[in-house]
Amino acid sequence: MPGSGPEAKWARTLLTRVLEPGDEVGGRWLRELGPVALVRRLREGGRPLAGVRATRWAGLCARAAAADPARDLAAAAESGARFVVPGEPEWPTQLDDLGDARPVGLWIRGRPSLRMWALRSVAVVGARACTEYGAHVSAGLAAELAERGWVVVSGGAYGIDGAAHRGALGAGGATVAVLACGVDRPYPRGHARLIGRIAEQGLVIGELPPGDHPTPSRFVLRNRVIAALTRGTVVVEAARRSGSLSTARAARRLGRFTMGVPGPVTSGLSTGVHQLLREEAALVTDAAEIVELVGSIGELDELPEGPLLPRDLLGADVRRVLDALPARGPVPVAEIAREAATTPDDAVARLYELRSLGHVERHGDGWQLTRHAVISARGGAGPP
Template sequence: MEGPPGPEERWARTWLTRVLEPGDETGGRWVREMGPVGVVRRLRDPDRPLPGAGARRWAGLCARAAAADPARDLAAAADAGARFVVPGDAEWPTQLDDLGDARPLGLWIRGRPGLRMWALRSVAVVGARACTEYGAHVSAALSAELAERGWVVVSGGAYGIDGAAHRGALGAGGATVAVLACGVDRPYPRGHARLIGRIAEQGLVVGELPPGDHPTPSRFVLRNRVIAALTRGTVVVEAARRSGSLATARAARRLGRFVMGVPGPVTSGLSTGVHQLLREEAVLVTDAAEIVELVGAMGELKEVPQGPLLPRDLLGPGARRVLDALPARGVVHVAEIAREAATTQDDAVARLYELRSLGHVERHGDGWQLTRHAVISARAGAGPP
């Protein structure tokens, strides 16, 4: 376990967020082997390229290094109400260490709660941007139910499933985290500026990139590994075969997290990616209780759905076998009842009188018949007698 970072290391990590791209495993290896301060020193000496950096890449890194200004970034973060958390801090979520050399250098965070504690009981809900009405409804409902059960909903702040997930959690008065592919002071997409503002007030807005930095297609994909690592499991609500949310699910699987999928119409192209996940290793889920049963603590099991308790449900096995031996219509003799119930005639007679006292059967001469009440009870849920 890493000790608390000193001021020089924190400064170096702040500086490096301007130089290295998120998920850069070569850069992560440099940081692991030399320490962030050592990497900064080498980047300030253009004549000493770091191992594995080609001439073109080294020139690009040095150009970025020359423009980096940690003091400016920390001041911009403070103006936006954000803080910079690094490995070794009390707030650092140690499950991010599972990413190895692709671990973030640090995280810029807006919001009052502590990320480490929130991440311990969190679930990612992700999916298509251009989702259907069904997908948006399911995403919001699942997230609201998770929030009501005390779980933190994590998503990417995007249009579609992500936005519905955040709104569902917020609407339930619950906790949600938006992991952005840009600076936390620059809400993206712009149409979600108000939503991301609400998340920062009620929850947390998190990102690897320094203030003011913009998103790119590759940064969206790399952001997904943080969502996967941060949470106990990932639920994909809707996704086409090439959806970026599938990258989150695959990252979760590589990290040993739970991967879940919500089925959709087989005629919908936006369900094909989810259905492919379900054909592989994902677990099918349809409500929050099923999600919590997977990711929660031992004993957080979903109750098995049951119908209403019927009078015949209270019968012992012997009496129920005799009751089941009577047809829905008509009178039948004891010998036939005993044969169908695989018992003796004496036992059948004793059971029949017990059943009569409970209102299940009535006697007609030498035969027996189900009462109208017993027939209705059987149709209501016990199956045909």
């Protein structure tokens, strides 16, 4: 199959150095030719492919000639990152909705499976220069979503993004930061510790190869990944020209839920949200209202959701965490980690994977097996 296998993955690694995120012309070449043939054309130079002028083609060919996939993969490994491409088990297929603007691949730091986490994820985004009200609301929503077993996705920036990540982490929950630069290069620098913490307890992902820097256009294009990856996007606080509005509008184009948190009518940082609400976005004020929209029927009753898979399909690390839970009652993360012989951060990561598969559910500060998991462990027998 064109586009699969080690050679194709190597070619996609190289292409992350050549094609800018969201380049639909390059995405069309990739779809029509496949990654290996496209790299061959770029390295041979010659006549430009359709859709670009000669000068642009020459620039792309120069990038291809200078790219060194082996060096990038080594740098990624040194920072604890991996490269995931379409067709691999960890690839979140909802990104395919982006069509030719789909990422060439994703660089990922963190232990959990991105595909599993994306099944139950919500984006919380907003202004960088937010108010105290916006930060408070963002952190509160993220904590409540995390407590309900949802993964909070944001962009790692100052303001609303940072508050959302901290809220989820503070609740012992799961969060994903989508960066507009290399995942080994935390940006903004003032969030280096926060992004490092996210990589330990959650996931840090991006389209750009190790060491690459952010640009204004890359921030905007990064937003389409946040929108496509999640079930819905919540904008907490945003001025009329805020970049976070592009995330919400991308979500709407992709058929995802678009939500906004109202703010004071006297605040310029709420005008963009209010504009969204006038267009089509749903007004939300707490996590229960968000889950009512993005969750499945019965979600508010805490029924398990998602594919219910047998234990023997789980990885060894995930299965150890599952086996650490008793048959009855919620257990704190620290106790689960101790029984599974792992760290609390690793236990949290595995628990959210198990939650996406319907094996466990969160109750306050503890986790317990779902009824389905208890029955499966007994070989299909009902409760005593």
